[in-house]
Amino acid sequence: xxxxxxxxxxxxxxxxxxxxxxxxxxxxxxxxxxxxxxxxxxxxxxxxxxxxxxxxxxxxxxxxxxxxxxxxxxxxxxxxxxxxxxxxxxxxxxxxxxxxxxxxxxxxxxxxxxxxxxxxxxxxxxxxxxxxxxxxxxxxxxxxxxxxxxxxxxxxxxxxxxxxxxxxxxxxxxxxxxxxxxxxxxxxxxxxxxxxxxxxxxxxxxxxxxxxxxxxxxxxxxxxxxxxxxxxxxxxxxxxxxxxxxxxxxxxxxxxxxxxxxxxxxxxxxxxxxxxxxxxxxxxxxxxxxxxx
Numbered sequence: 001x002x003x004x005x006x007x008x009x010x011x012x013x014x015x016x017x018x019x020x021x022x023x024x025x026x027x028x029x030x031x032x033x034x035x036x037x038x039x040x041x042x043x044x045x046x047x048x049x050x051x052x053x054x055x056x057x058x059x060x061x062x063x064x065x066x067x068x069x070x071x072x073x074x075x076x077x078x079x080x081x082x083x084x085x086x087x088x089x090x091x092x093x094x095x096x097x098x099x100x101x102x103x104x105x106x107x108x109x110x111x112x113x114x115x116x117x118x119x120x121x122x123x124x125x126x127x128x129x130x131x132x133x134x135x136x137x138x139x140x141x142x143x144x145x146x147x148x149x150x151x152x153x154x155x156x157x158x159x160x161x162x163x164x165x166x167x168x169x170x171x172x173x174x175x176x177x178x179x180x181x182x183x184x185x186x187x188x189x190x191x192x193x194x195x196x197x198x199x200x201x202x203x204x205x206x207x208x209x210x211x212x213x214x215x216x217x218x219x220x221x222x223x224x225x226x227x228x229x230x231x232x233x234x235x236x237x238x239x240x241x242x243x244x245x246x247x248x249x250x251x252x253x254x255x256x257x258x259x260x261x262x263x264x265x266x267x268x269x270x271x272x273x274x275x276x277x278x279x280x281x282x283x284x285x286x287x288x289x290x291x292x293x
Contacts, residue, residue, distance in 0.1 A: 040134050059139040062128050064146025069176055071101045071150045074159035082159050086123055087150070094287045095224055096178035097152040097196075141171040145215065148174035153198050154206035161209045170214040177206075178222040181244060183237055200243065207247035218255040221248065221277075224284070225262055241268045245275075252276050 040046045045055060069087040089099040129136050129143065144164070149172060151157045157177060161169065182197040210219065223244060227237075241264065248258060249272055256277040263281055 037133050040132065046134065055138070056142070059128075059135075059142045060146045063125065063139060063143045066146065066148050066174065068148070069096070069101075069150035070147045071099065071152075072156060072160045073102050073152075074156060080159070080162060082163055084125070086125075093285050095180070095284050096150060096176060096222055097180065098287045102152055141168060144168045144171040145173050148176065148218075150176040150178070153177070153179040153196075154202040155199060157206045157209060158202060169212070172213055173215055173217045175210070175213070175216060175218070176220045176222070179203075180224040180226060181240060183225065183227040183240060203244065204247040207251060211251050216253050219251065219253045219277075220257050220259070222259045223261075224286075225260070238265055238267050238271075241265070242271050245272055248277060249273075249275055 044050060065086060068090050071085050071087060073083045073085060075081040075083065085101045087099065088101050092099055125143075129139055149160070151160055164172075179198045180196045181200070210216070225240070225244075245258070245264075245268070253276075257280055258277045259280045259282050261281070261283055264279060
C-alpha cells in the first residue's frame with residue numbers, strides 16, 4: 001500500500017485561497033456607557049462662580065474660526081471616513097476646489113506592504129473636546145456652528161453628511177461649495193465617481209441635503225462651467241445651466257450667493273423665474289497641473 005500522494009493530488013487538496021480585496025479596517029467605536037456621568041462640579045471651570053457664558057466664549061475661541069475655511073476632505077480608500085483641514089491657501093486665486101488643502105497622502109504601515117490614505121492636519125482641533133465628557137456635550141455644537149465649512153462638489157458634501165449626526169448638521173451656520181461642470185453634456189456621463197467634473201446625478205441630492213440644514217445662515221457656491229471646445233452657447237448648454245441652478249433655487253438661506261464664471265443667458269433666467277440667490281460673475285485663473293482642461 002502506498003502512503004504517498006501525487007503532487008497533483010496534493011495541489012488539488014491544498015489550494016491557496018484567492019486574495020479578496022477587503023475594505024480598509026476602521027477601529028470599532030467604543031461602546032456607549034450607560035453609567036451616570038461625573039458632572040465635574042469640583043472643577044473651577046464648572047463651578048457655580050464661573051459663568052456659563054464665559055465657558056461658551058472659551059469654546060468658541062478654541063474650536064471656531066470664521067476667518068478661514070475648514071475644508072472637509074473625504075478619504076479615498078473606501079472607508080467612508082472624512083478628514084478636515086483649516087485652509088492653507090487663504091490668498092489663492094484659483095477655485096477653492098483646487099486648493100492644496102484637499103490633498104491626501106499615502107503612508108506605509110509596518111513592513112511597507114500596506115498603504116493607507118491620510119488626511120494630515122496638525123491643529124489638534126479636537127483635543128479639548130476629547131478631554132472631558134462634559135466639555136464634549138457642551139461644546140460639540142459649537143464646533144459646527146463656529147466654523148465656515150468648505151466641500152469639494154456634491155460628493156464632498158454627501159460624504160460629510162454621511163458622518164455628521166442630524167443635530168450637528170442643523171447646527172452648521174456657514175458653508176462653501178466649489179465645483180466645476182464640463183460641456184458639452186454628450187462628452188461627460190451624468191454619474192461621475194469624483195470631481196472634476198461634477199456628477200450631475202449627485203448634484204440634486206446634495207442640494208436636498210443643504211435644504212434640510214435648518215441653522216444655515218450663509219451659503220456660497222462656486223460654479224465653474226468650462227467648454228472643452230470653446231463653442232458658442234447652444235440650447236443644450238442652456239439645459240445644463242437650468243439643471244444646475246434649479247435645485248439651488250429650492251434652498252432658502254439669509255445670505256445665499258452663487259459665483260459663476262459666465263453671464264447667465266436670458267433664456268436661463270426666464271426658465272428659473274425668481275431666484276433665492278444672488279449671482280456673481282467672477283473669472284478665476286485655473287491651475288492646469290491639478291486638472292488639465
